[in-house]
Amino acid sequence: MTSEDKQEIHAVIGQLLKSDDVRQMKEYIQHGNVTTYRHVVNVVKLAYIMDEKLGAKSDRKVLLTAALLHDFYGYDWHEKPLNDLHGYRHPHRAAKRAKDIFDVDEKVLAAIETHMWPFTLTKLPRSREAWIVCMADKMASLSETLWMRDK
Numbered sequence: 001m002t003s004e005d006k007q008e009i010h011a012v013i014g015q016l017l018k019s020d021d022v023r024q025m026k027e028y029i030q031h032g033n034v035t036t037y038r039h040v041v042n043v044v045k046l047a048y049i050m051d052e053k054l055g056a057k058s059d060r061k062v063l064l065t066a067a068l069l070h071d072f073y074g075y076d077w078h079e080k081p082l083n084d085l086h087g088y089r090h091p092h093r094a095a096k097r098a099k100d101i102f103d104v105d106e107k108v109l110a111a112i113e114t115h116m117w118p119f120t121l122t123k124l125p126r127s128r129e130a131w132i133v134c135m136a137d138k139m140a141s142l143s144e145t146l147w148m149r150d151k
Helices: 003-018 020-027 036-054 060-069 086-102 106-113 128-146
Strands: 029-031
Touching: 003 020, 003 036, 003 060, 020 036, 029 036, 029 128, 036 060, 036 128, 060 086, 060 106, 060 128, 086 106, 106 128
Parallel strands: none
Antiparallel strands: none
């Protein structure tokens, strides 16, 4: 990733990255010992790279905002009871919280709501941005679970 790529990402979501609500994700573990914040930043970078390599020409604001907020549910999912069904319910929780706090648009909400497909069978991604976020999330999750360690 070039410095120009990082500058473009920062231009689009820099204000969100500075938000205390987003930074709160540093307090929660997502996969292995990788924080939720690190995970969503990994998804942002992967989504950006995938969009570039695929020539998808996505709406970068939608793509990067959804990538950053796709796991913006605001709690440590490891502490929830097993019957809470976090895997099924967290996309809706993240979308609701993103709408309430940042007033994101419907395309961003749709990408957040569908990022767990195929686990959530009825929530099929319907835009190129949603598909890219969904795939980037799967790639980041696998990498974090098997190989990565937060520093």
